[in-house]
Amino acid sequence: MTTLTADLKKNNKKVPVRGMMDNVMEQFNSASDYIGLHPNIRKILSITNNEIIVNFPVKMDNGEVEIFQGYRVQHNNALGPYKGGLRYHPTVDIDAARALAMWMTWKTSLAGLPYGGGKGGIKIDPSKYSQAELERITRRFTFALADNIGPEHDIPAPDVNTNSQTMAWIADTYMSTRPPAERTANQHVVTGKPDGSGGLEGRDRATGYGVYLSIKFWAEKNNEPLVGKKFIVQGFGNVGYWAAHFLEKDGAQLVAVQDAYGSIENQKGINVEDLFNYIKVNEGSIVDFPNAKTIDKDKFFALNCDICIPAALGNQITKQNAPKIKATLIAEGANGPTNVEGEKILIDRGITVIPDILCNSGGVVGSYFEWLQNRNGEIWQLEDVMAKLDKKMKESFNKVFDYAKNEGIDMRTAAFCIAIQRIEKAYIQRGIFP
Numbered sequence: 001m002t003t004l005t006a007d008l009k010k011n012n013k014k015v016p017v018r019g020m021m022d023n024v025m026e027q028f029n030s031a032s033d034y035i036g037l038h039p040n041i042r043k044i045l046s047i048t049n050n051e052i053i054v055n056f057p058v059k060m061d062n063g064e065v066e067i068f069q070g071y072r073v074q075h076n077n078a079l080g081p082y083k084g085g086l087r088y089h090p091t092v093d094i095d096a097a098r099a100l101a102m103w104m105t106w107k108t109s110l111a112g113l114p115y116g117g118g119k120g121g122i123k124i125d126p127s128k129y130s131q132a133e134l135e136r137i138t139r140r141f142t143f144a145l146a147d148n149i150g151p152e153h154d155i156p157a158p159d160v161n162t163n164s165q166t167m168a169w170i171a172d173t174y175m176s177t178r179p180p181a182e183r184t185a186n187q188h189v190v191t192g193k194p195d196g197s198g199g200l201e202g203r204d205r206a207t208g209y210g211v212y213l214s215i216k217f218w219a220e221k222n223n224e225p226l227v228g229k230k231f232i233v234q235g236f237g238n239v240g241y242w243a244a245h246f247l248e249k250d251g252a253q254l255v256a257v258q259d260a261y262g263s264i265e266n267q268k269g270i271n272v273e274d275l276f277n278y279i280k281v282n283e284g285s286i287v288d289f290p291n292a293k294t295i296d297k298d299k300f301f302a303l304n305c306d307i308c309i310p311a312a313l314g315n316q317i318t319k320q321n322a323p324k325i326k327a328t329l330i331a332e333g334a335n336g337p338t339n340v341e342g343e344k345i346l347i348d349r350g351i352t353v354i355p356d357i358l359c360n361s362g363g364v365v366g367s368y369f370e371w372l373q374n375r376n377g378e379i380w381q382l383e384d385v386m387a388k389l390d391k392k393m394k395e396s397f398n399k400v401f402d403y404a405k406n407e408g409i410d411m412r413t414a415a416f417c418i419a420i421q422r423i424e425k426a427y428i429q430r431g432i433f434p
């Protein structure tokens, strides 16, 4: 079977060793083998539908012009419009965008949403730019993407280093390109907007809440109380913070955190809100938080804990650190944090992984609610949002848990099988493949 990665290798294109594409393709191929996926459908799902690369100029505060490169990859839309976040990070490239777009296709399918998968972003270190520059960069990026996005075609959302403010700029720029009578009818071109500008109350916490719920459901299935469980979190941004917030509320104890700037530990407990308030006045960094000691970056995953939540970047749990992990549960807040080699070791060691496409799907479910709210001209209440999210996460968790148990397979393979089978069914029903 020729895969996209194999094609790229054949053509001598630069493919990072065990990059995220290798990971997502191995996960996809192994689940497709398991279910005996129709070879024609495997061919379609092994490639991306569209890949948009834009270079655009932006005037900096000092009057100089800088050129930026932005990406939007649309993997598959068999089930509905492309959906997925925009990331601003130096590691963003076409390979990362492809892999992340593919994960979105499986995630939206597993969650039973009427969406396909897309992802994109800009290769940029946003900490080097002023807020005014970031606004101009975002607006020019939106303008460069033009009709490649749209509320019924491709709907971006926040990801690493983008937030509700970024989404408000995108919505505003996109709407200003529409004819006057259509402008406000287009606000669902992005989700994750501020709640005063068409955003959904609760979208900010939706991903972290979903991570917490996944852990809670796993604990219930195993008759394990959450009270007193020690957990560590890599990434204390939107996903990591909210997951920690809800876990702490339920009696679990945060004992270590790693972010882009450093790593801290206190086995007696780190207060989540204190740390959150600290980073607000410390340029977003956990470094030198008073109630914890600084630890070596490479020791982080080997720390003493029950639950480990990677909520930052991909390829963090690998064959190097997987043998040393003490947690008995990995709850993947990030996309692709565990690579295939690392996961084999975890499985052999009896460590459960709640896979990203299930564990962090609360975010895109929240986005779906926002999209419906905008489309129908409604304003949803926070308590209704949280109750609906709870229900949706429980349905997905039970589907995956039961499938894995009945088939005697790991939860990631089970999640992929369910996701792929839903897309396969759509293609077969359309009569493309007799």
Ligand SMILES: NC(=O)C1=CN([C@@H]2O[C@H](COP(=O)(O)OP(=O)(O)OC[C@H]3O[C@@H](n4cnc5c(N)ncnc54)[C@H](O)[C@@H]3O)[C@@H](O)[C@H]2O)C=CC1
Pocket: 158, 159, 160, 161, 162, 207, 234, 235, 236, 237, 238, 239, 240, 258, 259, 260, 261, 311, 312, 313, 314, 333, 334, 335, 360, 361, 363, 364
């Ligand atoms: N925001 C959302 O709704 C969703 C996000 N995700 C995934 O969750 C992960 C985190 O996203 P957000 O919380 O939104 O991003 P964010 O930008 O709010 O936070 C990212 C966090 O990761 C840390 N970080 C960055 N590089 C790091 C490194 N090399 N080592 C350790 N920590 C590092 C940052 O310092 C920050 O604390 C990403 O993988 C994203 O794709 C998944 C589903 C939805």
Ligand SMILES: O=C(O)CCC(=O)C(=O)O
Pocket: 083, 084, 085, 086, 107, 155, 156, 157, 158, 159, 191, 192, 335, 360, 361, 363, 364, 365, 367
């Ligand atoms: O909310 C969304 O549309 C997608 C969020 C996202 O990028 C993700 O789930 O990885």
